[in-house]
Amino acid sequence: MSAVDFLSLATAGVQGLHPYQPGKPIEELQRELGLSRIVKLASNENPLGSSQKGVAAAAGEIPGIHIYPDDNGFRLRNKLAERHGVAPEQLVLGSGSSDVIDMAARSFLGPGVNAVYSEHAFAMYAIYTQASGAAAKVAPALPADNPQSPHGHDLDALAARVDEKTRVVFIANPNNPTGGWLREAPLKAFIDALPSRVIVVLDEAYTEYVEEEDFPNGLRWLDDYPNLLVTRTFSKIHGLAGLRVGYGVASPELAAVVNRVRAPFNVNSAALAAAEAALDDEAFVQRSRENNRQGLAQLSSGCDELGLAWIPSVGNFLCIDMGRPAGPVFDALLREGVIVRPVANYGLPNHLRVTVGTPEENAFFLRALERVL
Amino acid sequence: MSAVDFLSLATAGVQGLHPYQPGKPIEELQRELGLSRIVKLASNENPLGSSQKGVAAAAGEIPGIHIYPDDNGFRLRNKLAERHGVAPEQLVLGSGSSDVIDMAARSFLGPGVNAVYSEHAFAMYAIYTQASGAAAKVAPALPADNPQSPHGHDLDALAARVDEKTRVVFIANPNNPTGGWLREAPLKAFIDALPSRVIVVLDEAYTEYVEEEDFPNGLRWLDDYPNLLVTRTFSKIHGLAGLRVGYGVASPELAAVVNRVRAPFNVNSAALAAAEAALDDEAFVQRSRENNRQGLAQLSSGCDELGLAWIPSVGNFLCIDMGRPAGPVFDALLREGVIVRPVANYGLPNHLRVTVGTPEENAFFLRALERVL
Numbered sequence: 001m002s003a004v005d006f007l008s009l010a011t012a013g014v015q016g017l018h019p020y021q022p023g024k025p026i027e028e029l030q031r032e033l034g035l036s037r038i039v040k041l042a043s044n045e046n047p048l049g050s051s052q053k054g055v056a057a058a059a060g061e062i063p064g065i066h067i068y069p070d071d072n073g074f075r076l077r078n079k080l081a082e083r084h085g086v087a088p089e090q091l092v093l094g095s096g097s098s099d100v101i102d103m104a105a106r107s108f109l110g111p112g113v114n115a116v117y118s119e120h121a122f123a124m125y126a127i128y129t130q131a132s133g134a135a136a137k138v139a140p141a142l143p144a145d146n147p148q149s150p151h152g153h154d155l156d157a158l159a160a161r162v163d164e165k166t167r168v169v170f171i172a173n174p175n176n177p178t179g180g181w182l183r184e185a186p187l188k189a190f191i192d193a194l195p196s197r198v199i200v201v202l203d204e205a206y207t208e209y210v211e212e213e214d215f216p217n218g219l220r221w222l223d224d225y226p227n228l229l230v231t232r233t234f235s236k237i238h239g240l241a242g243l244r245v246g247y248g249v250a251s252p253e254l255a256a257v258v259n260r261v262r263a264p265f266n267v268n269s270a271a272l273a274a275a276e277a278a279l280d281d282e283a284f285v286q287r288s289r290e291n292n293r294q295g296l297a298q299l300s301s302g303c304d305e306l307g308l309a310w311i312p313s314v315g316n317f318l319c320i321d322m323g324r325p326a327g328p329v330f331d332a333l334l335r336e337g338v339i340v341r342p343v344a345n346y347g348l349p350n351h352l353r354v355t356v357g358t359p360e361e362n363a364f365f366l367r368a369l370e371r372v373l
Numbered sequence: 374m375s376a377v378d379f380l381s382l383a384t385a386g387v388q389g390l391h392p393y394q395p396g397k398p399i400e401e402l403q404r405e406l407g408l409s410r411i412v413k414l415a416s417n418e419n420p421l422g423s424s425q426k427g428v429a430a431a432a433g434e435i436p437g438i439h440i441y442p443d444d445n446g447f448r449l450r451n452k453l454a455e456r457h458g459v460a461p462e463q464l465v466l467g468s469g470s471s472d473v474i475d476m477a478a479r480s481f482l483g484p485g486v487n488a489v490y491s492e493h494a495f496a497m498y499a500i501y502t503q504a505s506g507a508a509a510k511v512a513p514a515l516p517a518d519n520p521q522s523p524h525g526h527d528l529d530a531l532a533a534r535v536d537e538k539t540r541v542v543f544i545a546n547p548n549n550p551t552g553g554w555l556r557e558a559p560l561k562a563f564i565d566a567l568p569s570r571v572i573v574v575l576d577e578a579y580t581e582y583v584e585e586e587d588f589p590n591g592l593r594w595l596d597d598y599p600n601l602l603v604t605r606t607f608s609k610i611h612g613l614a615g616l617r618v619g620y621g622v623a624s625p626e627l628a629a630v631v632n633r634v635r636a637p638f639n640v641n642s643a644a645l646a647a648a649e650a651a652l653d654d655e656a657f658v659q660r661s662r663e664n665n666r667q668g669l670a671q672l673s674s675g676c677d678e679l680g681l682a683w684i685p686s687v688g689n690f691l692c693i694d695m696g697r698p699a700g701p702v703f704d705a706l707l708r709e710g711v712i713v714r715p716v717a718n719y720g721l722p723n724h725l726r727v728t729v730g731t732p733e734e735n736a737f738f739l740r741a742l743e744r745v746l
Contacts, residue, residue, distance in 0.1 A: 003599070003626075004569045004570050004599060004600060004626075005626075006572075006599075006600075006626050006627050006629075006630045007629075007630050009481055009540060009570055009572075010480050010481055010630050010633075011479075011480065011481065011482070011483040012483075013483075014479070014480050014481075014630065014633055014634060017633045017634070025443040025445075025447050025448070028447065040440075043440075043441050045439050045440055045441065046439045048439075049436075049439045050438050050439045054438075055435055055436060055438065058435050058438060058643075059432060059435045061615065062428055062431050062432045062435070062643070063422075063428060064615060065423050065427075065428065065431065065612070065613055065614070065615035065616050065647070066418050066419045066421075066422045066423045066612035066613070066614060066615065067413075067416075067418055067614060067615050068416050068418065068608070068614045068615060069614075069615050069617070070398045072398075074398050074401065075398070095468060095636070095639070095641075096638065098636065098637065099636065102636060106384075106387070106504070107383050107384065107387050108382055108383055108384065108387075109384070110384040110385075110483075110484075110506070111483075111484075124637075131479070131633075131634055133483070167382060196377045197377050197382055199379075199382075226376070226377060226379075227377060227379075235441070239438070239439035240438055240439070241438070241439060241440060241441045241442075241638075242434065242437060242438035242439065242440050242441060242442050242641060242642035242643070243438050243641050243642070243643065244442070244638060244639075244641045253376075253377075253378075253379050254379050256379075256380075257379045257380050257383050257387070260383075260387055260390045260504075261387060261390070261504055263468070263471065263472065263475060264471065264497075265469065265614075265617060266468070266617075268468075268615060268616050268617045268641055268643075268644065269615035269616070270431075270435070270615070270616065270641075270643055271641065274438070
């Protein structure tokens with residue numbers, strides 16, 4: 001049998017995807033580098049762990065895991081609907097909110113149409129768009145010296161890229177990896193001016209961390225904009241990243257379309273139960289928010305002392321300008337036992353994104369950074 | 374704002390998908406019907422529960438669920454590779470094997486090409502094909518009175534439907550919901566005769582239950598057929614349906630393409646650990662197989678006594694011909710506290726698919742069926 005080039009048989013979108021780059025678990029890295037301790041500040045996980053209510057609920061599901069999950073996520077959907085004052089059929093449950101974003105892309109994107117998003121925005125928007133075969137129209141970000149939002153979403157530039165073939169606009173608020181955010185009035189005006197046939201995916205993965213007064217809650221706009229899909233996750237402030245659960249909220253009409261491509265049983269039983277319980281743990285959310293506020297202050301003042309610039313952040317991470325190519329700094333930090341996130345693939349080759357840890361982890365990172373620089 | 378028909382904006386494939394039908398959890402049904410006990414023999418779950426090694430490993434992961442899963446599934450991939458004598462890069466991990474089948478569809482199917490599968494085959498082949506926008510070429514099944522495999526895959530009919538636009542052939546062995554199976558020599562000859570540019574997705578979700586001598590193991594053919602993707606699941610004999618984990622094995626070249634569309638973190642931490650541990654629990658697999666053998670005999674002789682025909686099965690379920698439209702029988706069984714699976718949507722309107730339960734559950738079902746008929 002002659003060799004077949006399977007990639008040439010794949011869809012055009014898949015042919016253009018960057019191949020998957022496997023990583024190594026911490027334990028492997030630890031063994032390879034011979035380190036006694038590794039502090040991982042790379043994935044915007046919650047340094048306080050998980051809601052103990054969530055943990056207990058997940059553990060309670062384990063003895064029954066021979067049974068398929070409730071495909072409809074009946075209880076979690078109802079609880080979220082009640083919490084947010086929407087109907088259960090407005091919910092789209094996902095294996096993390098990235099799953100919901102993927103569902104939106106699969107529903108509306110394909111060859112011949114396009115998606116609009118910003119430079120430096122969350123990497124999955126580009127990947128889902130590419131996988132679908134749709135064209136990507138990427139708006140340049142605000143300049144680095146913009147006083148309100150350096151490297152932030154430029155709403156005018158985004159609006160200018162929307163044309164009659166645009167099906168989806170992806171917006172992250174706050175944005176990852178920059179940490180910047182969009183204020184209520186301009187974001188609402190942006191959505192208001194869009195043709196109602198353009199789906200707006202408003203990714204609010206980090207919204208629970210934000211304490212700024214002028215920060216919008218996209219869920220309040222659902223009645224006004226049937227074309228709006230707001231996504232949220234349990235991976236960040238709720239500390240359930242390992243279980244994979246998130247959700248989207250939209251008009252019943254839009255949610256019905258997106259739910260068509262939802263995979264059966266896409267949220268596992270432990271995740272459904274943990275998410276439901278975590279919603280009741282407001283104390284844990286509060287503590288996480290507090291730790292984050294203090295950690296952001298600790299990291300940013302530590303950077304100031306080292307003479308490093310950083311992008312003002314309302315997320316649970318800080319994007320720090322190393323003032324030089326960040327790759328070697330990343331490598332050196334790794335040898336010091338600190339894993340952070342290089343963001344060269346986000347068009348920020350001099351920055352490293354650092355997740356807010358516990359006070360002790362933040363100090364560990366700052367000491368390592370000082371030694372490395 | 375005028376009302377927008379979002380479905381008309383969706384991709385052609387999604388427009389043709391049948392909308393998602395939400396179900397209700399057992400507890401809801403129990404309350405509604407006022408039943409003290411419900412026996413669910415509807416989803417081919419393992420009536421013996423899960424491997425206790427798997428359960429313990431999953432429970433051990435719960436305290437660390439604020440951390441993302443190992444995206445690469447390093448340890449599970451290596452363990453599966455060792456078990457099956459393949460390289461780790463030949464593995465594709467999925468959130469259930471349906472996720473892997475979906476990935477194959479997303480990689481190779483789209484408008485302008487087609488997929489080939491059999492009538493009465495697993496329903497997701499049709500759904501994934503439709504979602505992609507590809508055409509479906511459905512081969513009629515063998516007739517109901519075929520002595521070897523009533524309602525089974527007709528390999529000649531399948532081969533006849535493969536044309537130059539065929540990208541994927543889906544084959545289930547054994548097939549769900551019929552329970553029939555393909556023997557080694559004819560299946561190998563079928564694959565051998567296919568052009569090497571046609572991907573064969575060989576779905577072996579129920580393979581661990583089969584004890585027939587002439588039953589093939591698709592993994593042994595991987596060296597001969599770089600276009601072969603064999604899928605397996607932990608949802609059935611391993612009893613991990615609630616956690617969502619399965620896998621595919623293919624040539625490194627084919628696996629690399631399919632892995633391109635794998636969602637990040639698609640297998641959660643508890644599932645990765647449970648699957649790894651379950652692979653070591655050969656005693657549980659053995660016990661499950663034994664319970665299944667006895668249960669199939671119990672169900673089929675019970676049907677014989679009731680004068681009902683059934684399709685010979687090597688899976689963990691029996692497809693029973695009610696000799697009349699099965700819908701009312703299904704409803705009546707529900708009121709007796711037994712949930713089974715109607716298969717009218719599989720083109721078998723007179724059949725009900727019944728999962729093999731414990732001896733006591735099987736007897737409970739047979740008594741209910743006798744009352745109902």
